Amino acid sequence: MQVTLKILRFDPQKDQRPHWETYQVEAEPWDRVLDLLHKVKWDQDGTLAFRRSCGHGICGSDAMLINGKNRLACKTLVKDLGSVITVEPIRGLPVEKDLIVDMEPFFAAYRAVKPYLINDEPPPQRERLQSPEERERFDQGTKCILCASCTTSCPVFWVNGTYIGPAAIVQAHRFLFDSRDRGKRERFKALGSGSGVWRCRTAYNCTEACPREIPVTQLIEEVKRAILMDRF
Amino acid sequence: MAHRHEVIVVGAGGAGLATALYAAREGADVAVVSKLYPTRSHTGAAQGGIGAALGNVEEDHWEWHMFDTVKGGDYLTDQDAAEVFAKEVIEAVIELEHMGLPFDRLPNGKIAQRRFGGHTKDWGKAPVHRAAHAADRTGHMILQTLYQQCVKHNITFYNEFHVTDVILEDGVAKGLVALELATGELHLFQAKAIVIASGGFGRIYKVTSNAYTLTGDLQAILYRKGLPLEDMEFYQFHPTGLYPLGILLTEGARGEGGILRNALGERFMERYAPTIKDLAPRDLVSRAMYLEVREGRGCGPKKDHVLLDLTHLPPEVIEKKLPDITEFSRIYLGVDPLKEPVPVMPTAHYAMGGIPTTLWGQVIKGEKNTVVPGLYAAGEAACVSLHGANRLGTNSLGDLVVFGRRAGIHAARFAKDADYHELTEAHLGESRERIERIKNSTGKEKVAALRAELQQSMMDHASVFRTGELLKKQVEILKELMDRYKRISIDDKGDAYNTELVEALELGYLLEVSEALVHSALNRTESRGAHAREDYPERDDQNWLKHTLAYKVEDGKVAFRYKPVVLGRFEPKARTY
Numbered sequence: 001m002q003v004t005l006k007i008l009r010f011d012p013q014k015d016q017r018p019h020w021e022t023y024q025v026e027a028e029p030w031d032r033v034l035d036l037l038h039k040v041k042w043d044q045d046g047t048l049a050f051r052r053s054c055g056h057g058i059c060g061s062d063a064m065l066i067n068g069k070n071r072l073a074c075k076t077l078v079k080d081l082g083s084v085i086t087v088e089p090i091r092g093l094p095v096e097k098d099l100i101v102d103m104e105p106f107f108a109a110y111r112a113v114k115p116y117l118i119n120d121e122p123p124p125q126r127e128r129l130q131s132p133e134e135r136e137r138f139d140q141g142t143k144c145i146l147c148a149s150c151t152t153s154c155p156v157f158w159v160n161g162t163y164i165g166p167a168a169i170v171q172a173h174r175f176l177f178d179s180r181d182r183g184k185r186e187r188f189k190a191l192g193s194g195s196g197v198w199r200c201r202t203a204y205n206c207t208e209a210c211p212r213e214i215p216v217t218q219l220i221e222e223v224k225r226a227i228l229m230d231r232f
Numbered sequence: 233m234a235h236r237h238e239v240i241v242v243g244a245g246g247a248g249l250a251t252a253l254y255a256a257r258e259g260a261d262v263a264v265v266s267k268l269y270p271t272r273s274h275t276g277a278a279q280g281g282i283g284a285a286l287g288n289v290e291e292d293h294w295e296w297h298m299f300d301t302v303k304g305g306d307y308l309t310d311q312d313a314a315e316v317f318a319k320e321v322i323e324a325v326i327e328l329e330h331m332g333l334p335f336d337r338l339p340n341g342k343i344a345q346r347r348f349g350g351h352t353k354d355w356g357k358a359p360v361h362r363a364a365h366a367a368d369r370t371g372h373m374i375l376q377t378l379y380q381q382c383v384k385h386n387i388t389f390y391n392e393f394h395v396t397d398v399i400l401e402d403g404v405a406k407g408l409v410a411l412e413l414a415t416g417e418l419h420l421f422q423a424k425a426i427v428i429a430s431g432g433f434g435r436i437y438k439v440t441s442n443a444y445t446l447t448g449d450l451q452a453i454l455y456r457k458g459l460p461l462e463d464m465e466f467y468q469f470h471p472t473g474l475y476p477l478g479i480l481l482t483e484g485a486r487g488e489g490g491i492l493r494n495a496l497g498e499r500f501m502e503r504y505a506p507t508i509k510d511l512a513p514r515d516l517v518s519r520a521m522y523l524e525v526r527e528g529r530g531c532g533p534k535k536d537h538v539l540l541d542l543t544h545l546p547p548e549v550i551e552k553k554l555p556d557i558t559e560f561s562r563i564y565l566g567v568d569p570l571k572e573p574v575p576v577m578p579t580a581h582y583a584m585g586g587i588p589t590t591l592w593g594q595v596i597k598g599e600k601n602t603v604v605p606g607l608y609a610a611g612e613a614a615c616v617s618l619h620g621a622n623r624l625g626t627n628s629l630g631d632l633v634v635f636g637r638r639a640g641i642h643a644a645r646f647a648k649d650a651d652y653h654e655l656t657e658a659h660l661g662e663s664r665e666r667i668e669r670i671k672n673s674t675g676k677e678k679v680a681a682l683r684a685e686l687q688q689s690m691m692d693h694a695s696v697f698r699t700g701e702l703l704k705k706q707v708e709i710l711k712e713l714m715d716r717y718k719r720i721s722i723d724d725k726g727d728a729y730n731t732e733l734v735e736a737l738e739l740g741y742l743l744e745v746s747e748a749l750v751h752s753a754l755n756r757t758e759s760r761g762a763h764a765r766e767d768y769p770e771r772d773d774q775n776w777l778k779h780t781l782a783y784k785v786e787d788g789k790v791a792f793r794y795k796p797v798v799l800g801r802f803e804p805k806a807r808t809y
Contacts, residue, residue, distance in 0.1 A: 013726050030564070042680030046723030046732040051272075053443040056479045056560060058372060059272040075563060096414060097729040103269060116380035117332025127329040129341030135334060142334050142366070142373060146271050180332065 003027045003078060005036050007048065008088040009098050018095065021045075029079035033066055033087065037073060037099075050099040057211055060147035063090050064099055070149040070209040090152035092161065106148050109164040112190045113172040118183025134179040141174030141219060143212040150206035150216050156199050163199040164190065166206035166216045173219040176226055188227055197224050233419045234655070237263040237388065238647040239640075240408060240423040242395050242450055245273030246371070246629065247611025248429035249378035250636030251593075251643070255427075256385045258644035263388040265395060265410055265421065267445065267734070270379045274431055274443045275632065278371020279556065280484030281363025282633070283351055283626035284325040285318065288342045289361035294318040295801075296353060297362065301627060302802050304350040304513045305584075305620020306761035306771065308463070308779070311800035313618045316591055320637075321630040325364050328633065333377040334366050336553075346553075347487040350513035350624040356809070359487075359511045363626045368482050368556045374629055393419065394734055396663035398426065398453055398607075399655065405595075405607035406653035409663045413734065416727030418660045418667075424647035427608040427639050428454070428587060428595070429632075433745045435738075437580035437695065438687040441470055441480035445738075450613055451586055452741035455748055459597055459604070460781035460793070462615040463585035464745070465753035465763045468623055469696050471517040473579025475537040477564055481557045481576060483625040486510040488549055490542045492521070493573060494529040500538075505809040512809045515622040515762040518578040522696050525577075532575060539573035578696055584623055584762065585752075586615040588781065588795070593639025599781060599795040606650065610639040617779060620797075621761020670736050675719030679736045682720065686713055686742060694750050699767045703754040710747050711788040717743060748782045751790035756780060773804050 003025045010018040023040045034052055041048045050073070051061040057075035064073050065088040067081055078085070093101035144167065151157055151165035172191055175181045191197050197220060206216040239255045241248045244266035256262045266273070285292040298318035302309045329335060329343060336344040345361040353360035366373040382389075390410065396418070397409035408421040430450040434442025455461050471492070472481040486492070492510055494500050504520040505512035512520075521538050530536050542550055547570050550558055554569075561567045561574045587609040588596050593616075595607040611632040618631055693706035717740060724732040758772035759765050779795040 011726060012728050030566075041732070042678075046679075047726065049724075049729045049731050053268055053272045053445045054274060054277050055444060056277070056477075056564070058277045058369075058556075059268075059274070059443065061268070061272050077563070100729050107269075111383055114384075116384040119332075123330040125326075127326055127335075127343050130337050131341050132337045132339060135337045138334070142376075143369070145276070145372070175332075178332070178334070 001027055001029065001083060003036060004084045005040065006086045007098070010095050011047070012097055027078050029077070031078045032074050033076045033078070033085065034062060034073040036078070036085065037087070049097045058145060060145035063147040063149045063152070064088065065090055070153045072147060072149070072211045075211050090148060092152045092158045103148065105161060106151060106167065109168040110146065110171060112164055113168045113187050114183060115171040115175070117175060117178065117181055118186060119180055120182070128180050130179055138174050138177040140214050141170045143214055144170050144174070145212060147211065149209040149211055153205040153209035155203055155205065156201055160199065162195040164195055166220060169197055169220050169223055170214060170216055173223050176223060184230070188230065191223060192227050197227065233417065234422065235263070235419060236422040236652060237261050238423065239425045239427065239643045240265060240421055241427045241429055242408065243273070243428070243430035243613070244268065244270040244389070245429065245431050245611065246275035246374050246378060247632035247636040249375070249382055250633050251427045251429055251610055251640035252387050253378060253381050253385060254637045254640030255644040256387055258641055260644035260647050263390060265390045265393045265408065267392060267394040269391050270389060271375055273375060274446055276372045276375040277441070277443070277480060278629055279368040279480060279482035280348060280487065281346060281365035281370050281626045282325055282374070282629040283348060283362045283624070284321045284364060284630065285362060286322060286325065286343060286345060286364065288338060289345045290353070292353065292360055292362055294322060296355065296360070297351070299355055299802055300351050301618065301624055302620070303356070303807060304624040305622055306807055307620065307777065307804035308617065308760060308797055309620030310617045310798035311802065312798045313591060313616045317618050317630060317634050320634045324630065324633040324637065328374065328377060331377050331381050333373050335364055336366055346484055347511060348625045349483045349486065349511045349517070352508065356507070359508055363484065363487065365484065368484055368554045371629060394737070395449065396666070396737065398450070398457070399659050400457055400604070404605050404653070407655050407659070409660055411663070411667070413729050416730055418663055420655055420659060422652050422655050424650040424652060425606050425608060425643035427593065427610060427643050428613050429609070429611045429636065430613050432583045432612040433742065434580045436686065436690050436742050436746045436749070438691040439473060439476070439478040440580035441473055441478055442580065447738035447741050448745035449738065449741045452744035454587060455744055455784050458783065459595065460588060460783050461585060461748045462588035462781055462795070463617060463779050464748040464782055465756050465780060466584035466621045466761055467580065467749060468514055468582040468584060468762050469518040469578035470581035471514055471521055471578050472540050472576040474560055474564060475575035475577045478579035479560055479564060480579065480581070481540060481560065481574065482554070485540060485542060485554055485557060488553055489545050490540055492517070493539045493541050494524045495531045495535065496529055500524050508809050513622055513624060516809065518696050519764060521578055537575045537577040540576045541573040542569045543571065543573060580695070582623055582628060583612055584615070584619040584621065586613050589614045589616050591616065591638065592642040593635055594642065599793050606646065608639045608643050610636045621763060667733065670720065670722060670733060671725055673719070673721040675721045677716045677720045679720055679722065679732070679739050682713055682716060683739050683742065686746060690746055694753055696764065698753055698763070698765050700754060703750055706750045707754060707788070710743065710750060714743050714787045748790065752780045752782045755792055777804065
């Protein structure tokens with residue numbers, strides 16, 4: 001089938017502002033949007049820039065705004081989009097070139113919640129014990145691939161770039177609800193601050209955007225409750 | 233710009249992050265240079281588990297794990313490496329747990345373990361539960377956990393820096409040159425010790441489980457500089473690639489009870505490996521699948537694949553223990569593994585060969601194990617040689633933690649007593665020239681077209697089954713492709729995120745590692761592990777119980793030297809399962 005692919009292009013060395021370019025691409029219904037981007041880059045215009053690596057939704061490189069929704073280009077098929085497809089960079093992060101954005105603010109927010117197990121007790125000789133139920137409690141957050149689909153779909157993040165955003169809160173949740181972790185208070189500093197969880201207005205965009213089907217909004221609510229419970 | 237760190241690690245996958253972490257714990261000033269953002273690396277695609285004789289589910293011993301690794305490697309495995317590995321991987325898994333890795337758990341709270349190909353109890357009698365796992369995203373969790381620890385230890389990262397040169401002078405590693413993707417600027421990195429942990433090169437083949445970015449960059453750079461590549465003829469095809477894309481479906485699916493069937497519905501592995509059947513090592517299973525298809529028992533309209541049947545498993549096992557591969561099958565093929573079997577065919581997966589190292593990751597330059605001071609390698613980029621002629625499932629994740637840790641510790645200690653070497657702008661010259669040549673070229677050859685020819689021809693002439701005739705043909709094709717590569721040109725002349733330039737550089741590396749692989753495969757006139765020569769179907773211990781060291785002489789010309797296999801506990805025997 002013939003697909004009309006509209007891509008929002010921007011070259012920092014040439015352009016004042018982004019502009020749309022249209023490409024006609026021959027595609028199969030089961031092709032990934034990533035395949036179409038490759039067809040443009042490899043057969044029509046080598047200057048098109050985008051990030052990709054694994055090609056099957058595990059590495060988190062290729063989150064883009066596809067037909068108005070944040071998705072991974074490698075996990076979105078032509079058959080689910082129709083014959084006109086628009087692709088733009090994810091929103092709220094500075095565009096560097098074409099579909100590539102500056103990820104540094106995103107990773108800065110990630111680092112702010114101390115995304116690592118905090119536990120200074122001397123570990124046992126063997127593994128720490130954890131029941132399957134305790135393990136299940138934080139399972140959802142462990143699926144996160146840091147693709148930024150959630151954070152860059154959040155209207156609060158769009159207007160207030162200092163908000164740490166859903167992805168960082170998901171990471172915090174993953175440790176807050178891990179029976180082995182002792183870092184609650186340390187993380188609450190970032191999470192309870194003016195740029196933390198209270199900025200969330202439960203728009204649910206993040207949950208809809210997550211390519212890993214993590215119930216992001218629910219996890220944010222659980223973090224809010226944990227902070228409140230801690231105060232009383 | 234110039235930078236200086238005591239230990240610089242190239243690559244931010246599992247091996248690179250483990251190296252960086254343990255070097256930092258030794259007190260070294262460490263930086264990681266990666267062409268990707270951390271957590272984008274392909275360790276994250278590893279699914280099934282990390283094998284260690286924890287014995288949490290049933291009796292197990294590191295000696296059994298060592299034996300399985302040596303036998304799985306068709307006795308080309310160096311037994312000192314296998315012993316160190318089988319012992320230390322137990323400690324490594326415990327340390328990962330202490331770092332917070334969310335392993336699945338048994339009802340008693342211990343780490344859960346599953347069965348996996350080639351891992352057996354009692355010296356091959358039956359499959360054993362050895363693979364510690366986190367659903368079917370164990371690699372993802374290892375990558376995330378190691379990166380989390382690197383954040384905790386404040387390790388410096390140069391993200392999206394594409395290494396273009398390793399500075400080797402007077403037999404010593406002095407530094408690196410890397411292209412900053414955001415700006416197009418070349419940076420000079422001064423280091424006391426450099427660790428190569430840049431992963432494999434599955435993209436030499438058309439059908440592969442590997443990321444687009446796995447192009448053997450650093451193997452090729454060292455090979456061009458006259459350092460050897462070891463055992464490159466041994467390349468693993470994973471049996472269950474989602475057909476036709478090649479996306480990995482974990483062997484854990486068979487570990488949980490999945491069965492391979494041909495067009496007759498027959499469980500054909502019973503014929504090839506009567507004892508452990510579908511859980512035979514990957515080289516055997518991949519060959520069996522090719523033979524089934526060749527003999528007309530393939531499935532589908534083209535009779536060109538087989539089926540992975542999970543439909544007899546309880547739905548909760550599939551949904552809970554194999555959620556990601558279930559999703560891949562549903563999304564990319566529209567096939568629900570709960571209801572119908574999944575089309576699969578072998579997919580290019582893992583390089584057993586690579587940059588030769590000692591047990592501490594030091595790069596060696598010849599059969600006498602002479603080290604290159606300051607240069608280290610770990611993970612898939614390296615060849616220690618733990619995997620021999622065929623790697624067992626889960627041993628790649630174990631490898632990168634065990635030998636990443638060793639390389640990190642040794643590099644940090646080496647750096648303490650070493651001095652920095654003088655580097656100047658002149659060291660950027662070679663990289664600058666190569667980049668300018670590509671950018672300014674008006675040649676008619678295109679990167680994507682040449683790469684597609686390479687990938688198809690490698691698939692046709694140098695994949696699961698090989699013959700002298702086909703390999704000779706591929707030698708000629710590679711010579712021609714290398715010649716045409718000199719005339720490639722690109723559209724993008726800009727500086728910022730010139731990903732077309734990166735692809736052009738990567739194609740050059742793919743051609744180099746293909747050359748080393750094909751010449752080594754033509755040279756080895758026997759069949760062993762993943763290297764199956766139809767014109768030499770038998771293993772020949774008399775002449776070939778030795779490692780290949782391939783040295784580039786010029787394009788199309790490769791010289792060979794050989795290194796003895798380190799034997800020991802286990803005498804080479806016929807390999808049956």
